Amino acid sequence: MRIGRKAFYLGLSAATLAAITGCGTSSGNGNASGSQGGTNGSGAIVINFWSSGPAGKGFQSVISNFNKKYKGKYDVVFKAIPYANETELVNSALSAHKQPDILEESLTPSAPYAYEGIEEPIEPLLKSVGINPSKDFPASMWNGTTVNGVHYVAPLDALPTLLYYNKALFKQAGLNPNDPPTTEAQFVSDAEKLTNQSKKQWGFVEQPEFNTWTFPSLLSQFGGQEANASTRKIEFNSPAGLNALNFLYNTIFKWHVSPEGASPNEYSTLFVKGQNAMSMSGSFNVEAFKSALGNNLGIALLPKVGSQNADFLGQNYWWVFKSPSLNAQKKQGIALFMKYMYDNSMTLATEDGLFPTWEPAMKNPQFKNEYSMNVQEEAVKYGVLNPLIPNWGTTSTQNLYQTMDESLLGKLAPQAALSQAASSMQQEVNQLVK
Template sequence: MKLNRSSRMAALALAAGVLLSTAACSSDSSTGSGDAAAGVADGKPLDPNATVTISIDCAPGADQAAGKANYADDLALFKTKYPNVTINAKPYVGQCEVPAQQTAQYKAHDETGAFHAYFTDRDATLNSGDAQDITKYVNDETLPGFSSMLPSVKENMTVDGKVYALPINYYTTGLIYNRDLFKQAGLDPDKPPTTWDEVQAAAKKIAALGNGVSGYEDYSGGNTGGWHFTSELYSLGGKMVSEDGKKAAFNSAEGKQVLKRLHDMRFTDQSISATPVTQWADAFPPLATGKVGMFLGAPDVVKHLIEVLGADAKAYGIGPMPGATGPGNSLGGGDLYYIKKGQTPNQIKAEIAWINFQYQTPDAGQFNFARSKTLAGSSKDPVAIAVPQPYFWSAESPQIKAITESLKTNGNLPLSNYDPYVKNPTKSITEPPAAQQLYKILDTAMSAALTDPNANLDSVLATAETQANQILANQ
């Protein structure tokens, strides 16, 4: 595939590729070269003439040929603005962050200068003592769009008003829906449900179409049942655990409401299929073939349906997470880079500049949709360009406006299909402690609600609470 825009860029990318290939063998030390000026610890951007060496982890590795080439291209473009900045990018293969490896790095204090973590890793990262307070370095000049970032994004960047991390990925759960089925059922595809009462009513109308069509789909196994229970609980204002994280809090009015509604939809309305969905991947074929009207998921679900299952690119819309009286809280998450302590101001500024360029700048890095369009044109497989993830900023921000304009030219999906989601950002709540263990326990509750017409849902939820308390007590 043609990845570079000119022979000059190809030469630069080759040089950057050499840098990437040698980075795995180079030191991860973030102290910088001896002749690099230290710089000043302030809110000014990096001097374009500064000579500085930095290190960063989670660069695409050997198993990501296209991603590795794009990353090399971006390193080369960054070099045109900062010719004296050397970036030692440490590649990864498979999963960027392996928990055991992360724990070992924190214990040994040998992270790269900028090091990756998930939203859920904040406590462990700060407890390591290795994360630098970068508040004085971050503003709308060094990080354009900082003041327009969504509150839920900023919450994960900061602690007690101090900035410690920069986001590179962000998602919230929303309502994925089939616009064609909405039209057939007499529903407005431009106005998806925003409350659970509306979801239930719409699901009933869609199921009435017959031909094996279900109005709504949900999980009941494989840890995905508990995962969706959590998302639905959050949307109603409920909590998974107590404030101190020591006890379960889901055996509540909101938790009972989640199960009762699903039970009613399955056995009274019959708007949910009798076939249980017990594994993550099993939910998608019915969605891709137009047999399901609505499903909870992040925007990348649409990407998966199109690219992996060959679904109609125009068929899907995304709405905000439904709530009790309007759009509700959503289960969300993301990735960040923390900056390691002990570096010079110029190293910190260079790391901020690179992260901003690669992950937060319209028409560059991960938002280089012109490049995506070129790659899509030479691909034999479907490529979805325009799914609204990751969006760090408010809908009215210059960043989102610039991204939207770029997608009008370079995207291949109908942007207006996602307006209900983009224009109604909801507060995201991260996963609870011991998330996977709690999800497994709550699979049983979701299975009871979706497969047993005579289920004692209160009893099932109480049993799950007891089991969860045992797990949380040992955290």
């Protein structure tokens, strides 16, 4: 039987359209926010949980185990969302009242929602399942995370800033590979010995575009802070801030232990190639550096460049959005789920490499044996966080860090860079939080 060309194309189009129409409904979880506020087919209360942070195998297996344990009662529907587009995604959902019940993100994005009054106070929820936040969470991650005196967020994992060093390069330079620098003087002395420009080897790579971890750490070590969250006054242009920036600046232009104008990711690329002996960066690099350097990887606390130990913590917090469906039963489910996740912190640590914020887990002997966890635990004790000011991440990147880069590229003096950044950022913060 012959089919005409027109009939064939018409039939093909119709078949494709029919296929699409037939699949017109989602294969997943109903609408874009899951079964909003309702129950699933088996009558379980649906808890929508979005995360722009961890979504590893361990993380998902804990969620799955919770769903098995509470089958027919609660059903946690997990959705991973990209960190870079989190705001647009959540705000769209909020506009249609399809926000998730729980959102996990880094700390400062929670601030605007708290100020708008659309987050649920979290302390009563935690206490309802026996969590004592001031005892069960590290003080550095619980204290100072309030908005108008109320806790809306709870920490789930931490990513401290660490000193990574290459033990093989230390040995080659005649340094003790088990004695990483702990002071500014030692750091500079070691870095100078480790720098060999003829071999294109650097003691340290200070990289513009990558100071969101080092600068707050050093600033705090010199006794300063980025801003006062309650008065919203920008404070990084203090003598402490200048000392912190001067340290980074001097590694390039005074001590010459770091290359000029390092390109994006160069600190990491050179480190894994054995051309960068020391790196100060977040614990997210542990796995990549370990797989590249193996036993030659050393991990230590940041050296005490200033007058005290301090360590900026990357972090993930979670919070609960108020919604019409948030009744007592659902709140109970959310609280149980949070407790379940904390109780399974060891799974998150061992399978996903997440540093838990659950103090009871840190007492676990198994935890102490996990690679680098003891150093991270020490770092968390000295942890500092970004100030809880709305839109801090974007404004600090666009003002502070971009201006700081000008300085680290040798185009602007450190003092001028900080003053300029503070002025523009203060204006922006004032506008944003009117």
